[in-house]
Amino acid sequence: MNYEDVMNLAVRRGFFFRAVDSYPNTPAGFWDYGPLGVAFKNRYLNLWRRYLVKRDEMLEIDTVQIMPKAVFVASGHLSNFTDPKVECSKCHTIYRADKVIEEKVKHAVPEGLKDSEYDALLAENHVLCSNCKNPLSGTKRFNMMFRVGIGPQEEEAYLRPETAQGIFVDVPLLFKTQRIKLPKGIAQVGKSFRNEIAPRQGILRLRELNQAEIEVLFNPEKVDLPKFGAALDYKLNIAQGDVEPTPISVSEAVAQGVIPHKLIGYYLHLIQSFYEKVGIPSSAIRLRKLGDDEKAFYSSVAFDLEVRTSGGWLELVACNYRSDYDLTRHAEVSKTDFTVDDEGVKVLPHIFELSMGIDRSLFALLESAYRVEGERTYLALKPAVAPIQVGVFPLMGKDGLPEEAKKVYELIRDDFEAAYDEGGSIGRRYARSDEAGIPFCVTVDQETLKEGTVTVRERDTKGQVKVKVNELPGWLASQTR
RNA sequence: GCGGCCGUGGUCUAGUGGUUAUGACAGGGGCUUCCCAAGCCUCUAACCGCGGGUCCGAAUCCCGCCGGCCGCACCA
Structure with missing residues (x-):
């Protein structure tokens, strides 16, 4: 199993396509999401929202992709990039x-x-x-930034190379309007643009990429709050350099100076446990502490969350302690006050960031879920991230079974990602759904007509259970959460 | 960006100068069957990455470009 096997399946089933493939000579580094890919991305991001944004009471915003030159003068991207x-x-x-x-x-x-x-x-x-x-x-x-011209004068502007800057420049207005108390995470999902010299490895290195970023704003004097205590016993898979990770609890890591303080430990725990939740085995995750020579110019302490893949460790999330670098610079260049009120004291917040590459994360999940058993290929995606949660099939195309199956389909399709299929033999339909990673297939047979039960077939075990039609929505809800 | 190898339907592939360019898988329609890719019939789909050149004739030879893989460099 390798990158090509996984991408081959992903292209065949409509997760990803090379962008503008119908035209010859299209440059590299651009990929489209197909129907299954969009569903997969949406499900993944829903989990990101549930597990990180909502759980930590963050605020999600959506900012522009084109920003004037001055923003990138301040951010340092124009000179350091x-x-x-x-x-x-x-x-x-x-x-x-x-x-x-x-x-x-x-x-x-x-x-x-x-x-x-x-x-x-x-x-x-x-x-x-x-x-x-x-x-x-x-x-x-x-x-590495894409330059664009605004208006007839083509005023100098750039496509953002990270979504973070949109969050930073919105800080003054956010604090004026949102009654924010520190610490507070501001989240954003969106496209970023990097004019890579030679992008390779398809979806792993893009010129137009999807990011899900979280910028945690905090008072540097208050990094020991009670809420961070929840993570003290959690084992972080920290690797000091390009080595196998050594699990170490947050409290020990702070005591040994591996991480600066509890706040950072808390957020590293959130991001590591998120990947465990979506289906990456803990043993395949490491938080690699970056040396001074490989950190970004704005970062004082940096960890990369990496996942073990067939091509080695793959960086999925950059976790950077950006200190007050960004807000100081934006305050200077914009001449705007970026200090905020924290319980009556004016502070310039520090920032800890969790900058996630979505495209890479989805690939890592696909590869991690990719299974070949003889003739059978399937994606063992967790039900919570599988793009389609349930397939509905009539056992045969006669005896009123298709009509009955459509009723079952209509019963669940509003609340679940569902697909109806009556083409080919039942085995073929199971095989197709396995390749799409559908965790549950509901088959409507003669017993559905007589007794009101359907057969639910589970993808990974191929096991079957009978479920009453009227209990199916509740059964699925409990299985796909 | 440099060097090496490569580029034929969605996928894999036959074809190395000569008639309408193989085959398989996948996909569509039909019949039949039905609990793990069965069978039969049928259909769709590549102007051989793009452009130029050599030749009576090019998927096949030559040049440029684009793309892919590997190595170097790059990866904020």
């Missing part, structure tokens, strides 16, 4: 300007210089391509 690059004139190898100079002069070169300063250093030190010894081009920048 780019690397200075030079290219060999002959073999076209690309180097980072600072790194290639460092190699030649044997001492550290700052990352934040201007292009002209790098050019001067390159010339002074006669830096050549280390591959073919030919001259290098002048320093150029590649910005």
Whole structure:
């Protein structure tokens, strides 16, 4: 089992499609969700809302995707989101300007210089391509953000590279209108855009991606609140570096300084337990603590929630302690007051973020659920995230069974994700539903007509139980929660 | 972005210069059967990634582009 097997099934059944496939020469890094994929994403996000947003009484908002240049000047994305690059004139190898100079002069070169300063250093030190010894081009920048022009003047603006900035810039109005008490999570689901140089691995590396982000705003003086006590005994699968995780309780992790304080422990526990809830085995989850050299520029403490896949550990959630970096910068650049009231004291909130990649998470769930047993292929998705929860089949296409099955279908389709199917043999329909990950199939047979019972077939065990038609909605509700 | 390999219906695949381009699976319709992909009939579906070139003739040879995989680089 590997990436290709899973994607093959996902494309065949309509989870994902390559975007704009009908046109030739469509660039890589863009994928569409098919009908089953949309249902899957919706079910997954509903669980995210239930388990994180509602449970922790967060507020969900939905902000714009295009924002003016100034926002990204403040956020640091315009300067930090780019690397200075030079290219060999002959073999076209690309180097980072600072790194290639460092190699030649044997001492550290700052990352934040201007292009002209790098050019001067390159010339002074006669830096050549280390591959073919030919001259290098002048320093150029590649910005990972998509630039757009607003209005007839094409005023400089960008598609957001993360949904977080939309939350940050809304902080003053949120606090004026929502009677917010710290700490408070602000959540958002939406698209982000990153102009990757060479996206590979399909759905795992996208130029247009789906994120579900949570920005927890808190008073840095109050990180020891009673509500965080609920997680103290929870075992976090922490990995200090690229190693197997070692479970450690939140209280121990704080005591040992692995995590800065209880608040962060509490939210790491929420996100880890969310993935356990949606069906990733705990043994396949780790919270990898990032070293200083691999953290984002805005992050002071960072953990990546990663899941073990056939292609190695896959990063699904970036958990960053962004401190007051973002709000300080937005306050400076916008000249707006970003301090908020916390029990009578003015504070500039600190931020801990849980930035989830939705597309990757859905892939990880599919791969984790992918099973092959002989001829049979099925997705052992948990009923709570399965895109279709129940299939309804007449055993045969005669004797009034289709009519009766449609009645059963209509009885449940408003409250459940249900699909009706009368094509082919019953076995074939079971096989089809297995590939779509449908956990329960309801079959209407002669006994339905006589005794008012249906046969419910369970996907993973292939076991069958009889359920009375009038009790079916309640039975399904209890099984698919 | 660099180097190597590759690109035929939704999926897998036959076909390496010559008539309407294989086959299977999947899918649609019909008959029949019915509790785990049965059988029969039938239909749909690829102008062979896109563009250009060589040739009387190109899926097949050449060039460019796009895409995929692997390695390097990149991954805020």
